[in-house]
Every structure is written in structure tokens, then in C-alpha cells.
Amino acid sequence: MSNVLSFFRQPIVVALFLIVVLLYLGEILSPGFATGGQILRLLIVASLLGIVAAGQNVVILGGREGIDLSVGGVVSLSAIIAGNVMNGGDAGILPAIAACLAAGAFFGLLNGLGITLLRIPPLVMTLGMLGVLQGLLVVIRMGIPSGRAAPALSSFVTQPLVFGIPGIIWLWIAIGILMAFMLNRTVFGHRIYAIGSNEHAAFMAGVPVRLMRIALFMISGMFAAIAGLCLLGYSGSSFANVGEQYTLTSIIAVVFGGTSLAGGKGGYTGTMAGAILLVILQGILTTVNIDESGRQMVFGATLLLLMTFYGRGRAMRA
Amino acid sequence: VNAETFKIGLSNGWVGSEWRTQMIDEAKAAAAKWKEKGVDVEVSVQSANVDVPGQIAHIRNFIAEGVNAIIVNPNSPTAFDPIFAQAKEAGILVIATDAEVSSPDAIYVGIDQTAWGAAGAKWLAETLDGKGKVVAINGVAGHPANEMRAAGYKQVFKDFPDMQIVNEVNANWDQAQGQQAMQNILATYPDINGVLVQDGMAAGAWKSIMDAGKKDQIAATGEIRKDFIDLWIKEELNSGATVNPPGVMASALNVAVLMLQGKELKEPAKAGQYSNALYLPIPFIDSQNVQEAAKQLEGKPGHYSYTSSLSIEEAEALFK
Amino acid sequence: MSKLKLSGVSKAYGATLALRRGDLEVMAGEVHVLMGSNGSGKSTLCKIIAGSVRPDAGKILIDDTPVTITGPRSARAQGIGIFYQELSLAAHRSVEENICLAALPIKARLFVDRTALKERAARYIALFEGVSGDEFSADALVGNLRPDQRQLVEIMKALASEAPLLIFDEPTSALDRAQVERFFEILRDLKLRGRGIIFISHRMDEIKAIGDRVTIIRDGETITTLNLAETDAASVIRLMVGGAGDMPATQSSAPAVVNLADGAALTVRDLSGAGFRNISFELARGEILGFGGLHGQGQSALLRAIFGAGSISSGEIVLAGSRFDASSPRDAIRRGCAYVSGDRGRDGVISGRPILENVTPIHYLRDRLMIASPSRLRDRVAPALESMHTKFASLLHPINSLSGGNQQKVIIARWLIDRPDVLLLDDPTKGIDLSAKADLFVLIRQLASEGLGIVLYSSEDAELLGNANRILVFNGGSISRELTGAERTRYNLYQAAYEAA
Amino acid sequence: MAEIAISTTSRRAGGLRKLLERYPFLPALAIVLALLALNGIFSPNSLSYRSLTGLLSTYMALILLAIAQTYVVYAGDIDLSAGSILSLVNVAIIVLMERWEGGAGAVLLALALGLVLGLACGVVNGLVVAALRLQAIVATFATSIFFTGLALYILPVAGTPAPALFWRTYGGRLLGLPFVFYILAALIVLLLVLGRARLTTQLLAVGDDQQAAYQTGLPVVSIRIRGYLLCGLFSALAAFCITGDTASGDPLVGGKMTLYSVAAVVLGGSALSGGWGTVIGSLLGALTIGLINSVVFFMGTPSEWQNFVQGFAILIVLMAGVLAGRRARP
Numbered sequence A: 001m002s003n004v005l006s007f008f009r010q011p012i013v014v015a016l017f018l019i020v021v022l023l024y025l026g027e028i029l030s031p032g033f034a035t036g037g038q039i040l041r042l043l044i045v046a047s048l049l050g051i052v053a054a055g056q057n058v059v060i061l062g063g064r065e066g067i068d069l070s071v072g073g074v075v076s077l078s079a080i081i082a083g084n085v086m087n088g089g090d091a092g093i094l095p096a097i098a099a100c101l102a103a104g105a106f107f108g109l110l111n112g113l114g115i116t117l118l119r120i121p122p123l124v125m126t127l128g129m130l131g132v133l134q135g136l137l138v139v140i141r142m143g144i145p146s147g148r149a150a151p152a153l154s155s156f157v158t159q160p161l162v163f164g165i166p167g168i169i170w171l172w173i174a175i176g177i178l179m180a181f182m183l184n185r186t187v188f189g190h191r192i193y194a195i196g197s198n199e200h201a202a203f204m205a206g207v208p209v210r211l212m213r214i215a216l217f218m219i220s221g222m223f224a225a226i227a228g229l230c231l232l233g234y235s236g237s238s239f240a241n242v243g244e245q246y247t248l249t250s251i252i253a254v255v256f257g258g259t260s261l262a263g264g265k266g267g268y269t270g271t272m273a274g275a276i277l278l279v280i281l282q283g284i285l286t287t288v289n290i291d292e293s294g295r296q297m298v299f300g301a302t303l304l305l306l307m308t309f310y311g312r313g314r315a316m317r318a
Numbered sequence B: 001v002n003a004e005t006f007k008i009g010l011s012n013g014w015v016g017s018e019w020r021t022q023m024i025d026e027a028k029a030a031a032a033k034w035k036e037k038g039v040d041v042e043v044s045v046q047s048a049n050v051d052v053p054g055q056i057a058h059i060r061n062f063i064a065e066g067v068n069a070i071i072v073n074p075n076s077p078t079a080f081d082p083i084f085a086q087a088k089e090a091g092i093l094v095i096a097t098d099a100e101v102s103s104p105d106a107i108y109v110g111i112d113q114t115a116w117g118a119a120g121a122k123w124l125a126e127t128l129d130g131k132g133k134v135v136a137i138n139g140v141a142g143h144p145a146n147e148m149r150a151a152g153y154k155q156v157f158k159d160f161p162d163m164q165i166v167n168e169v170n171a172n173w174d175q176a177q178g179q180q181a182m183q184n185i186l187a188t189y190p191d192i193n194g195v196l197v198q199d200g201m202a203a204g205a206w207k208s209i210m211d212a213g214k215k216d217q218i219a220a221t222g223e224i225r226k227d228f229i230d231l232w233i234k235e236e237l238n239s240g241a242t243v244n245p246p247g248v249m250a251s252a253l254n255v256a257v258l259m260l261q262g263k264e265l266k267e268p269a270k271a272g273q274y275s276n277a278l279y280l281p282i283p284f285i286d287s288q289n290v291q292e293a294a295k296q297l298e299g300k301p302g303h304y305s306y307t308s309s310l311s312i313e314e315a316e317a318l319f320k
Numbered sequence C: 001m002s003k004l005k006l007s008g009v010s011k012a013y014g015a016t017l018a019l020r021r022g023d024l025e026v027m028a029g030e031v032h033v034l035m036g037s038n039g040s041g042k043s044t045l046c047k048i049i050a051g052s053v054r055p056d057a058g059k060i061l062i063d064d065t066p067v068t069i070t071g072p073r074s075a076r077a078q079g080i081g082i083f084y085q086e087l088s089l090a091a092h093r094s095v096e097e098n099i100c101l102a103a104l105p106i107k108a109r110l111f112v113d114r115t116a117l118k119e120r121a122a123r124y125i126a127l128f129e130g131v132s133g134d135e136f137s138a139d140a141l142v143g144n145l146r147p148d149q150r151q152l153v154e155i156m157k158a159l160a161s162e163a164p165l166l167i168f169d170e171p172t173s174a175l176d177r178a179q180v181e182r183f184f185e186i187l188r189d190l191k192l193r194g195r196g197i198i199f200i201s202h203r204m205d206e207i208k209a210i211g212d213r214v215t216i217i218r219d220g221e222t223i224t225t226l227n228l229a230e231t232d233a234a235s236v237i238r239l240m241v242g243g244a245g246d247m248p249a250t251q252s253s254a255p256a257v258v259n260l261a262d263g264a265a266l267t268v269r270d271l272s273g274a275g276f277r278n279i280s281f282e283l284a285r286g287e288i289l290g291f292g293g294l295h296g297q298g299q300s301a302l303l304r305a306i307f308g309a310g311s312i313s314s315g316e317i318v319l320a321g322s323r324f325d326a327s328s329p330r331d332a333i334r335r336g337c338a339y340v341s342g343d344r345g346r347d348g349v350i351s352g353r354p355i356l357e358n359v360t361p362i363h364y365l366r367d368r369l370m371i372a373s374p375s376r377l378r379d380r381v382a383p384a385l386e387s388m389h390t391k392f393a394s395l396l397h398p399i400n401s402l403s404g405g406n407q408q409k410v411i412i413a414r415w416l417i418d419r420p421d422v423l424l425l426d427d428p429t430k431g432i433d434l435s436a437k438a439d440l441f442v443l444i445r446q447l448a449s450e451g452l453g454i455v456l457y458s459s460e461d462a463e464l465l466g467n468a469n470r471i472l473v474f475n476g477g478s479i480s481r482e483l484t485g486a487e488r489t490r491y492n493l494y495q496a497a498y499e500a501a
Numbered sequence D: 001m002a003e004i005a006i007s008t009t010s011r012r013a014g015g016l017r018k019l020l021e022r023y024p025f026l027p028a029l030a031i032v033l034a035l036l037a038l039n040g041i042f043s044p045n046s047l048s049y050r051s052l053t054g055l056l057s058t059y060m061a062l063i064l065l066a067i068a069q070t071y072v073v074y075a076g077d078i079d080l081s082a083g084s085i086l087s088l089v090n091v092a093i094i095v096l097m098e099r100w101e102g103g104a105g106a107v108l109l110a111l112a113l114g115l116v117l118g119l120a121c122g123v124v125n126g127l128v129v130a131a132l133r134l135q136a137i138v139a140t141f142a143t144s145i146f147f148t149g150l151a152l153y154i155l156p157v158a159g160t161p162a163p164a165l166f167w168r169t170y171g172g173r174l175l176g177l178p179f180v181f182y183i184l185a186a187l188i189v190l191l192l193v194l195g196r197a198r199l200t201t202q203l204l205a206v207g208d209d210q211q212a213a214y215q216t217g218l219p220v221v222s223i224r225i226r227g228y229l230l231c232g233l234f235s236a237l238a239a240f241c242i243t244g245d246t247a248s249g250d251p252l253v254g255g256k257m258t259l260y261s262v263a264a265v266v267l268g269g270s271a272l273s274g275g276w277g278t279v280i281g282s283l284l285g286a287l288t289i290g291l292i293n294s295v296v297f298f299m300g301t302p303s304e305w306q307n308f309v310q311g312f313a314i315l316i317v318l319m320a321g322v323l324a325g326r327r328a329r330p
């Protein structure tokens, strides 16, 4: 009996349940919302968010108030870089991937160094880095020729690839499997949880805590870079501030997935469900014909309501 | 004429789009043109992401620097009244561009955003023969330019009783959000005929329309960026784009220099809701003249916008 | 008159039954001692009285009236003051603010009355005048104080509650003798004034010195309450540990001599660092070297430093014949060093994670693994756990589902999969029950006989006397005596520990 | 208990550290003075009485918002909705003043209601964060969306001038001195008074160690809620200043200010983890942000580099603030 109960308390189960409820609600409020093609298109949008959230997820799992507010800046930067490297030609895709990953890793490295060596709190470090990235975007957009997605990239993101499902969703599934494997079946993954749940014990057990933490921020930067690349494919051309919306939504997706902001607890499968949940919620709010002020109030209140399902802090009286 | 020297401050409080960068660049180029005429126009630029207090500080910095004129693309329509009053007190000419300001101490030189919204709606109504279902994808809710544009299209649709706006959404002038919004709308309103979407998001909306294979059934407004215009021609889209040219600041600069020279406007700036506007013409691109627009943009980067501005001579024509 | 009466109080943390059946009666004007081995539930009982832990069942009577305690505030209001074992201080606040924090004196309904605050705090600070150390002042930040001074602040804070019932949960563990003496004077005075006092300590001499009655708790259950004047240490201890009379102390002693022909496993020369100075010793392969002395005399600091987790200012360490630069635990582990800490919550347990993951981290490092294959790991992990008779339902259950002792076994097991050369045991038996202790020491001796060099620091004399081939007694951060052969007696150990303390 | 520190290694309480311990905002003050000096070097005019008055009246809103943020940060919380509360109060008082036709009585009544509104928002935040125990970062982000929606509902588009009485007072002079100086003086008195309030000590104690504070017997939940109340109150005061400085209502006016307020708190040397900080530091931190913006301009930075240099400078000063703050505390 308690097994059954605890099954229904799992964040992922809660999220999946809420997804179904929301889809149903969406279909009632605006018929056509939950049709196959539309769900697929929502999944494309969710996968963009989900890929950013993958990086956010590992940073948060790593504990010590881990959070990455610079992901939005990296997404934008990566979209701009990719657009210019490929410049509408398929030949440029591989160099673009390499350039984006390098840029994401570089800014993740800077974050990681500031956080471990100077011991700047992640929130502060990555907030500052976001400011720098926004400035950098202005600088590099000067005098660059163009920023168009390669056709192959665009169709990878938006057109059906296998079984009528676009490549990006397959990519997201692959990332999901990879993340699940990494977190559950690799030494690296176990060490992430170890530093997230008890950094000191991990240190005493020989885990290279600093290196790990730097690596996590680099991973976050690289996932944001991949998302930027895919976002370019999604929108066809790069433009400024394209990544801005991902900074806080990626954190919410992680929280909706049942990962604790305190670190060491949670996983990526839940985050995937969380990303889908968030995108469906946004989608419903777009299609329902109410005033923007009403939309925002409903959105804010629903977020709060959904949060009460997860991640409530410990009571002080044990 | 003796060599004159004018110092002009340009303030831009948001750097989130290429349009803004182009705006500053064109203004700088306009200043350079004055040099050829023997008028030394020195521009001093403040352009960074700032909040409203930050942009008020821009103006204060200019006052401290002792400029002759300030041209501002304002972050808020109403927030600058007190500071503009101070600038005027200090003998500084203040011109707002791109978005109107309520201050009686400034004039606005730029396009009429209401007319901008109306132009797109008029094109859409005519294209659809005055009937059909339409959705509107707007920019940032609460932003004055956005609300004026919305007022503009609503006014037009009053004259077309068979045009029905089935939904209005906000996608924050963000291309990806515009694309997502369009995608959601297409799922729930599969039978729409037209889309009113503002620049910045139109490319995204069109992407969703094309992905859904509906580019031949739907007419939608478009953008003035080179990469969109190229796409428009290539895909033969049924589109029309009202131009909000990045050259507005350059136009404002030319007007400013002439005013600093002591010239008087033939018709004082008295238009608009704040009775301080000097409206510039709004070009419109549709399938008839899109090729010409493309010609102007040839060789430019993809994010470069179709532009127009008052030349010095055109500006002079406005003065006595 | 009965100040406080508890009956049938119980508390479970998930699967851990911290308190099974707590009964206790405290009279006005007595110092009532709680005794029980580590993890027997003393602190849990105290926290229930103080309101910071919610009991699952049981009755509480104050002055013979049944009460419900809904939280620390309500406990305070009902006349209960407490010294928390793990302290309850705000590190960035001053000494005086901490003393008065629970009831900051106010004026004009809003403001802290600084004058009243100073006055009130000064009363309690003055109680320890002369023994609280130099830089101790009313306006010092608590975070800047030494551990013993912090403990004094917590004592003052408890006294400042002026509560009729005062609870002191191990208030003396970091105090020096003079401080303890002063504290006891204060307690005696409070006793005369009719307060009821609950006092916890593991030091028999302290209990004898201050206690009137003793209640003994074993495995979360109240065993009995005795009059201290009518009993002796041996019978109290027997009650504490239960029927199993074969205490380690009565166990056959370890051999005094080991064959040193194999050479030194670990040599330490003139090592100084934070918390210890001028330490030199040599540890032979196959030897169990005991560290004795009062708690906190530099033993843990030294072990941590050797393991690369402390700070070393001078001196050298030689591991298996070559110089070892103790820069991080990672290096130490790679060089075959192992370190088991008694503070498992801080140094050991990766909370919320499966038992399996809690056993494997050292294995990952020493075998340079990348992939964690559960089936293969299970084969390595299971024997290590079994050798210690660890009780667990499944390797995939979170470690928090285990009792404290079993958690500690899991932590120890992590060091045994890949044999180390040197094993540093830093009071490793905290929270472990007797039979587990016995298992552990059998294992330790066996490991020694296989050629490991083992350093054993224990706060229990019996463990040292029963297992160490040689004992170094620490005092004030350096070695004050070495006990070998027949010198290894309880008396010598006690005397060496206390001399000049 | 941990070891007795036998040697005196941890006792090196140098003079500088003592000074920092007593006045933790000194690094922030030094940075402000340095930036003022830089401003003066590049543009002597920027140090004129008039310019400094302007600096103060422009950044008074951010100063107050940073102070608002500080009180929740004291307790180890954070409020990402502070800027939205500012917007909401801004539009609410503007609409009220207009509806009541802008006399002195109307202005005062509107301000009083604005304070109540700020407090109400604080209660909402306090309840979701402290009572419902949701994570502060995400929960206050959600409430910020809600408050923005409410602001848009009250005033769908920026506009509606404030009564002249109101903004002329704010921007004007009283007995020959700029009105903002009186505000600053009143603010400093208020902060000193609040510094002596029991609540401040309790907030800091909660931020230091929430569990310990609870075990001590402090009403932790109510203290945290009161921290959010103070935050709402100061956000409302910030809204008054921005209304005074901009003389109008704008439902989006505070959106960008939230993250700046967090940055200002860190620049001022307070620890985001709670238990340590000063409101004076946050005041200086807000000025730092303003001064960085103008230094970047007066240095003659090319326009396309301004945003980058500004972001970079803020990052560097943030690091300095954190590092200096850490030296100061135990």
C-alpha cells in the first residue's frame, strides 16, 4: 500500500499526471490543442527548453547552491556563432557545432573557475556572467555578415525524420538516455550526487570536488550551446537575445521535475517531464483568448500551485 | 558660413536587437555627412541595456557633459518628463525618436506607430477582400508602441465588419516566441486567413506557417530585414511589411542640427497624442515593390533592415 | 517535588527507532544524569522535552500537570531551558546577542534594548570570568571563538533562560578542567535554588562529581533510574551496555609486541599544524597504534592532516618508504591511506543516496573506474558489508534508512574493498552497538595481522586498552606519554590524559 | 564537538579585519569613492552639486529596492519579485492619484494605499516562501509574473501623468536644499532605527542558521514573513521614488531592476546565504551600479562596447564585493 502511495508521490509521476490533465484541459479550452501534430510541435519547443535544462539540472544536482543564470546568454551567443559559421550552408554544420560547444565550454569554465577558485556564490557569478555575455553579443554582432541556419539543421529541428518525428526530439530522447546513464551508471554521475548531497564527505572520499564542479558548469554551458544551435535551426536565422527566455524557465523545469535546488536529489527524467509541462502550460495560455494581464496572473498562480506539488522544504520540527 | 560645432548626445536604452545597432550606426553616418557641409556635428553615444533610472542617468550625463541636443530612443513614454524639463532648462534641445514621449519639453521625430499598425491592417483587409478570421501577434504588453500599433489595427478593422480578430497574443518582439505562439495558434485555429504580426516576430510566425504547409492559405504581415525579404521573394509569400526604418534617429539628427542652427519648422511639431510629434512618412513594402526593397539591401548582412531617412535636403525642406 | 515526568515517549526517524520508550522523572533541586552509549537516544529525548523534535507518542508532565509542547517556544514558555549538544548559536552575532537571542529585551515594543541586553548578558558572562579565555568578550562574534568558548556561550544562553528545568546535553565535551569546575559550581548553586537539571556526559568522573541520580538508556529504552551515591561505575556501565558483560575492557589485551621486521608503514617526523605540534612516531606494518587522551587534544586534527584534509605547517610524513606530501585526501587514498571518521554525518554519509553508492567511492578512485556497473559492484560490495554483519534490506535503499551503527558499517566497508596500507581510525565506533563494535575490532585485528598499519584513536579507554599494541597519549596538541607493554593500564592512561590539563 | 584549536592560528584578528567586521560596507564605500573619482577625472562636471543631486534622485529607487532586497537576504531568502512590486505600486498610485484628481489629500491617501499594497505583496511572498516552504528563487519568480499581470491589468499601457504636486515636490527643493537630500536623510535615520529593531537581529540570526534559530525558540516562519513584509514596504517606497522621478505610471518600469537590486546587495558586501550584511552596503552597491554606468560613458567607451564593459565591470566589482565581504566575517 505504501509502495503504491510512494509511487504516486514520485515527481515524475506527478509531472506526467499533470501533463495529461493539462492536455485535456487545453483540448477543452481550445479544441485542436491536443492533436497529434500539435503535440509533436509542442515537443519540439519542449526539447529546446529541455536541452538547456539538462545543463541546469547537473549544476543544481551538484549542490552548494548551484545554479546557472548565464544559460540564456550562452544560448544567444551560440545561436549567433552558429548562424555565422554555417551561414546557410550545410557544410558549415560541423564547424558550427564545434565552435558552439567550445564557446559554451569556455564560458562554463569561467563560471566554474570563479565559483571554485574565488568561491563566488554561483548565483552571483553566473548573474555577472550573464551581463558580460549580453554585452559580448552586442560587440560580436557588429560587422558580422549574417546568421542563417543551414537547411539540414532547420529540417532536423522542424521536419519529421524517423517515424514522423523530427530529429530534435530524437536528439532529446538520446540526451535523456545519456543523462540517465550518466547519472545512474557512471562514476561521474555518482560523484555528482555525492558532492551535491554531502560535499565534505565526497571530498574525504577522494572526489575531486573542484574539478567536478568546474566540469558541471562546463557541461551546462555546452548544453546551452547545443540548445542555441537547435534554436537557430528552429527559427531559421539568428537574432539577438534569442536565449533570454531560457534562464528562469530552465530552472522551473528542473524544479517541476522534482530536483531539489539544494542539490543531490533528483534526476533528468523528471526534468524532461517538467519541461513538457511548462511548454504545454504556456501553449494553453497562448491559445486561450484572454487579456495578457489575465494570462500572466493565471501563469504565475499556476506555477505557484504546481510548485506546491514538489520541492517543499523540510519542516523545522522533525 | 562659419564652421559650426554642435555636440549631440544619442541615448539608446536597449541593445537587444540589430535594429537598434543599425539605428545608432545610421545616426553616426548622418553626423558624418554634416561634416562635408562644414558643420561639425559631434555625436556622443550611450547605448546599453539599462532600466528606466539608467536611461534617466543617460540624460543627466549628457546634461553634465554640456551637449547642445539630446536624441533619445526612450525606454518609457512618460518617465522622462521631469528630466527633459531639466534638460530644457539647461538650454538643451531634446528629441525623442522611435517611441513618442509625453514631455512638452521634447519633440518627437519618427513614425506614427498608430499609423504603422493601421497600415498593416489595411493591407491585410484589402488582401483578404475585407473578410476572414485574423489573429494578432503583438509585442510586449503594456509597451506604448505596442499598444499604439494595436489601437491602429483595431481602428482599421472597425471599417471591415467581416474581419474577425479571433485571438490576440503577446510574443514580446521575440522571434522564437512569435514562432511558438503561431504554432499554438495554428493548432487551435486551423482555419484562420490572416495574421497581423509585428516586426521582430513576423519571421518566426512565417516559419510556423510554412512548417504547417499553410503559406498559400494565409496572408500575414512581414518584416523589413534582408533575410526575411529574401525569403519572401524566394517563397513568394503573401505578405506586406510596414517599415519602421532604423533611419529614424538619423532623421531626428538632421532635424536637430537644423533646429540648432536656429531654423524654424514650417509646421511646428504639434501632431500626435502628446501634440509634440513630427511624423515621418511610413514606407510600405508589398509584393509589388518587394524587389526594389531587395535591391536596396543587396550586399548587406541578413540582419540589416530596409531603411529610409530624411536626407539633409529633405529635412531642410521642412524648415522655413 | 517532581519537576518533570516523561512516560512512554518514542520517536522514529524513518526506519531508525531513535527512542523506543523514554521514561524519566526529574525532581526539583537535583542534577539528574542521563547515561547511555552513543546513539542510545539521549539527545532525542532532550529535544523532545525542549520542543524541537515532535514525539510519536508519550506523555509529558511538568509540575505534575500534563502539558503539550508544540515547539521550542512553547517549551520555553513552560519553563524549559536547553543546551544543545550540537549548539544553537548564530555565528555572525555577538556573544551577548546570542546569550539573549531567545528573548531579546525590547524597548518601545520594537527596539532591542541594548543596555538591558548588555546588562543581562554580562551577568552570565561574569559567571565564567577568569576561565573563559583571553579574547572572550561580550561583543566578540561567536564564529570567531574557540570551540570551548562557543560551548560556554551555549551554556550561558541556557542559563539565561532562567528556566526552572535546565537540560545540558554534553555541555562539557570541549571544556577544560577549570571551565568544568566553574560550571559545576554554578550547577550546585542552581540546585540549591530548586532547579531541576538534566545533565549528560560520557565522563564517569564528572557524573560522580555532580550527579544525584542517573537514568540509564539503552537502545532507546529507559532501563532504570539509580541513586548515584548507592551505585558504582562498573554496575552503571553494565546496565548501559546490557546483558553482554564481556566489555572490551575485559577482553584479552592485544599483544604488546609486534614483529617490526616488515618495516614502517607510516612515519611521522616533527609534524606541526593546526591543532597539534611536534608529533613524531613510527607505525609498523601489522601494528595497531592507539591514540589516547581527552577528547579534542589534537588526535583528530593530526589524523586528518595525515590524510590530507587538515593543515600542516612543518614536519614530514613518510608513507611506505617515500615522502608523502599530504595535499588532499585524493592523493592520500591513491597512496593507500584510509580514514574512517566517527563524525559520519559530516565526513562519511552521502545522504539520500543508495547504500551501494555509499560503499563504492574509494573503489572508483583506486580502480580508476568510469562505468558503475551495478552487478559487478554488488559482487565487490556485498562481501565487505557482510564481513561486518551489516543489516540492510537492499543495496538500493538509501543509506538514511539504516540505523546509525549500520550506517557507520557501510562507511567503514567503503575502505575495505581495495585494501589500504595504512588505516587511520578517528574514533570510528561512534553510534555503533556492542556486537558491531566487537565485529569491527575482530576485523581490525585481522587486518593488522595481514600487515596493515593501523592508527586507532578512540575516546573510549577500553577500546584502546583492548586493541592497541602501543598507546600515544595526547595532551594539548602533543604527545605527552607513550604507553607500551605492561604500562598500558587504565590508571596510566587516565593519569597521562589529565596531567597538566 | 570539534577540536580545541591549540595554536593561535585562527586568532589573527588584524586591524583591517576588525575594521571590516565593524563596518562591513567599507569596501563598497571605497569602490563608490573610487568610481566618483574616476567620474571626476573623466568629466569634472559630473561631480558638481547638481550632478550629484541628479545621481541621487535617479538612483534613489534602486537604492530603496536594494535595501528591500537586503532584508530578505538577511534571512537567507531572496525576492525576485521586488521589481514587479515596484511596478505594481507605481501604476496603482498613479491610477489612484488620477482618479482622485491629484490634490494633496489624494496624493497622501494614494501613497498610504501604495504602502498597503507593497505590504500585501510582501505577505504573499512571505506566505509562499516561509509558510508553504517553496523555494524562494522559483516561488518569487512566479509571484513576480503574477504581480506584473496585475500591474498590466491596472494600467494596460504606460502613461498617465502623476500630479504635478507630487513630482515637483520630489524633484524640487525645500528650504534651498534638494528634496532628495531630505529623503536620503530620512532614509538613513530610518535605517539606523531599523538597525536597532529586534526584527533585524532576528532576521540575521535566522539567516545565520535557520535550524538553530528555531531551536532557540525564535518564531522563524513569522520572522521570515516579516522580512518579506519589509521588502514589500521598501519596494513600495522605491515605487514612490520612481514615480517622483518619472512622474508617470509604467507597468513594466521595475522589470529590469530586480536583478540589479540583487547585484547591489552583493556589491554591498552582504552574503546571499544570509546572516551577514548591512543595508548601508546595499545603498552603496546601488550607487556603484549607477556610477559604473556613467564611468563607462565618460571614459569614452565606443557605443558597441559599452554594454560589455559595463557587464564586465559589474562582474569584477561583484567578485570584489564577495571577496571583501568574506574577509570581513568569521
Ligand SMILES: Nc1ncnc2c1ncn2[C@@H]1O[C@H](COP(=O)(O)OP(=O)(O)OP(=O)(O)O)[C@@H](O)[C@H]1O
Pocket (backbone or CB within 6 Å): A200, A203, A207, A208, A209, A210, A211, A212, C309, C310, C328, C329, C330
Ligand atoms: N580541509 C577540507 N575540508 C573540507 N573540504 C575541503 C577541505 N579542503 C578542500 N575541501 C573541499 O574540497 C574541494 C577541493 O578538493 P581537491 O583539491 O581534491 O579538488 P581537485 O584539486 O579538483 O582534485 P585533484 O587534487 O584530484 O585535482 C573544494 O571544493 C573544497 O571546498
Ligand SMILES: Nc1ncnc2c1ncn2[C@@H]1O[C@H](COP(=O)(O)OP(=O)(O)OP(=O)(O)O)[C@@H](O)[C@H]1O
Pocket (backbone or CB within 6 Å): A318, C013, C016, C017, C018, C019, C036, C037, C038, C039, C040, C041, C042, C043, C044, C045, C085, C403, C404, C405, C431
Ligand atoms: N534527525 C535525525 N534523522 C535520522 N536519525 C536520527 C536523527 N537524529 C538522531 N537520529 C538517530 O537516532 C538515534 C539516537 O540519536 P541521539 O542523537 O538521540 O543519540 P545520543 O544518545 O544523543 O548519542 P550521543 O551520545 O552520540 O550524543 C541515532 O541512531 C541517530 O542516528
Ligand SMILES: [Mg+2]
Pocket (backbone or CB within 6 Å): C042, C043, C044, C085, C169
Ligand atoms: Mg547526543
Ligand SMILES: [Mg+2]
Pocket (backbone or CB within 6 Å): C328
Ligand atoms: Mg588538488
